[in-house]
Amino acid sequence: MADSLICCRGLSKAYGQRPALQGVDLELGRGRIVGLLGPNGSGKTTLIKILCGLLRPTQGTVTVDGQAPGVYTKSIVSYLPDRMYFADWMKATDLFDLFADFYADFDRQKAMDMCRSLGVNPADRIKTMSKGTKEKVQLVLVMARKAQLYLLDEPIAGVDPAARDFIMNTILTNYNETGTVLLSTHLISDIERVLDEVVFLQYGRVILHNSVDNIREQEGKSVDALFREMFRAVPMEGGRF
Amino acid sequence: MLGKLLKYDFRSVSREYMLLWPAALVIALVMRFTIFARLDTVEDNLLANITNVLTVFIYVAVLVAMFIITLLFIIQRFYKGILGSEGYLMNTLPVRPWQLVTSKLICAMVLLLVSMAVAGLSVFLMIPISLQDIIQVDFSMLWDRLMEVFPSFLLLVAELVLCSLVGMVASITQLYFSMALGNLFGKNRLIGSIVSYVGISMVLNVLYTVVSMVLSFSAIGSQYRWDLDPALFFHAITWFAILSSAALAAIFFFGTTYILKNRLNLE
Numbered sequence: 484m485a486d487s488l489i490c491c492r493g494l495s496k497a498y499g500q501r502p503a504l505q506g507v508d509l510e511l512g513r514g515r516i517v518g519l520l521g522p523n524g525s526g527k528t529t530l531i532k533i534l535c536g537l538l539r540p541t542q543g544t545v546t547v548d549g550q551a552p553g554v555y556t557k558s559i560v561s562y563l564p565d566r567m568y569f570a571d572w573m574k575a576t577d578l579f580d581l582f583a584d585f586y587a588d589f590d591r592q593k594a595m596d597m598c599r600s601l602g603v604n605p606a607d608r609i610k611t612m613s614k615g616t617k618e619k620v621q622l623v624l625v626m627a628r629k630a631q632l633y634l635l636d637e638p639i640a641g642v643d644p645a646a647r648d649f650i651m652n653t654i655l656t657n658y659n660e661t662g663t664v665l666l667s668t669h670l671i672s673d674i675e676r677v678l679d680e681v682v683f684l685q686y687g688r689v690i691l692h693n694s695v696d697n698i699r700e701q702e703g704k705s706v707d708a709l710f711r712e713m714f715r716a717v718p719m720e721g722g723r724f
Numbered sequence: 725m726l727g728k729l730l731k732y733d734f735r736s737v738s739r740e741y742m743l744l745w746p747a748a749l750v751i752a753l754v755m756r757f758t759i760f761a762r763l764d765t766v767e768d769n770l771l772a773n774i775t776n777v778l779t780v781f782i783y784v785a786v787l788v789a790m791f792i793i794t795l796l797f798i799i800q801r802f803y804k805g806i807l808g809s810e811g812y813l814m815n816t817l818p819v820r821p822w823q824l825v826t827s828k829l830i831c832a833m834v835l836l837l838v839s840m841a842v843a844g845l846s847v848f849l850m851i852p853i854s855l856q857d858i859i860q861v862d863f864s865m866l867w868d869r870l871m872e873v874f875p876s877f878l879l880l881v882a883e884l885v886l887c888s889l890v891g892m893v894a895s896i897t898q899l900y901f902s903m904a905l906g907n908l909f910g911k912n913r914l915i916g917s918i919v920s921y922v923g924i925s926m927v928l929n930v931l932y933t934v935v936s937m938v939l940s941f942s943a944i945g946s947q948y949r950w951d952l953d954p955a956l957f958f959h960a961i962t963w964f965a966i967l968s969s970a971a972l973a974a975i976f977f978f979g980t981t982y983i984l985k986n987r988l989n990l991e
Contacts, residue, residue, distance in 0.1 A: 537816065539988075557816055557819075566812065568813040572736050
């Protein structure tokens with residue numbers, strides 16, 4: 484077991500000419516809940532996609548539990564993408580079968596229990612479910628694994644505020660104690676209470692990485708307030724609102 | 725892991741084929757007892773004629789649908805299943821890219837081969853010739869003569885079968901490779917895939933033309949004589965086709981896995 488769970492060194496990614504990440508150095512430990520925060524287009528999704536092995540960095544290195552992204556890291560990473568990945572033909576139970584087949588750490592019983600408490604019928608065809616229900620199924624799949632790293636890309640963006648709280652509680656109560664949760668969002672106030680650490684991204688660079696307690700002590704303000712301060716949109720020159 | 729991937733690839737197409745394959749066979753059987761049973765009795769019944777035409781039409785439609793659906797499935801299961809939003813699930817499974825592609829490829833080959841078998845079997849079911857009638861025809865004379873002229877005939881048949889199998893693999897992997905290349909085109913993936921496919925086909929056409937021209941010129945120039953041994957000629961041609969298709973299939977396959985591994989760019 485490597486000391487730090489995630490280790491990025493000089494990580495850069497460009498889509499053609501357009502840089503998405505520029506020289507990111509980042510180390511994250513185990514058993515933490517980390518918020519990956521930043522405005523739209525700051526590189527949150529790109530970083531997560533590199534960590535889960537969907538993208539290759541243009542430059543720099545990245546390791547998860549001491550290994551470059553590959554079959555091993557994929558077996559210990561539980562990834563919630565920012566979109567639906569279901570095939571038309573599937574029922575939730577088909578997905579449970581698939582996860583049980585491919586991930587040794589998937590707990591089917593736990594998935595069924597979570598479905599019950601979220602009010603999802605796992606025997607329904609995915610196609611017939613509402614968008615919110617589909618998101619819940621995907622969250623169940625991700626959280627029913629006893630993974631070492633949970634990568635959650637905008638897990639609360641598409642649901643109503645009441646469901647948001649419920650999802651945050653699901654994440655809190657279901658993640659395992661030795662695992663780390665890295666979740667990206669721009670809805671900070673909703674998740675601030677559960678975070679141990681925050682990483683601020685801007686223009687593909689890490690501009691802040693600190694624990695939430697330190698921020699409160701040193702800056703005397705909440706993460707949300709700090710975020711608004713740092714990322715305040717500068718009105719265009721001459722613009723009057 | 726490959727076995728598990730195959731399980732889900734087959735599950736994803738099972739519903740459609742569990743309908744299509746039996747449908748083709750059942751309609752063929754119906755035709756045996758409607759159209760072909762009455763061939764000898766001349767009938768001038770309008771209703772019977774209409775039903776006959778209708779049955780033939782449905783049968784042809786089912787066969788055509790079977791092959792079109794198979795082609796679409798081969799394309800769609802790869803395009804949507806690996807490069808589309810389902811790719812977020814499949815490409816984060818703890819498997820290697822070559823296993824993803826191999827699973828899709830095996831599934832595609834099985835669908836194609838069984839569809840061909842079903843089409844062949846349906847013709848056999850449709851025409852009311854019993855096995856006995858066929859056996860009664862004495863093939864032994866014909867066979868002896870064939871063996872005399874072309875002793876390695878069976879070998880050639882085996883080679884031709886191998887040739888078509890390898891050719892099918894090459895065609896399917898060409899589709900995969902084109903779609904993988906299309907994935908590199910940013911926002912114009914579909915157009916990129918089509919352009920890649922047409923481009924590859926054109927390059928291959930030119931290549932084949934050049935190679936066959938060079939071969940025929942060198943054959944004329946050399947001491948090659950047509951009375952040498954036609955069997956040898958057929959074998960050589962077939963093996964040339966097998967090996968060139970296999971080389972292409974390998975290029976397409978490894979090109980696809982390279983892109984999936986290093987240049988994947990899901991929307």
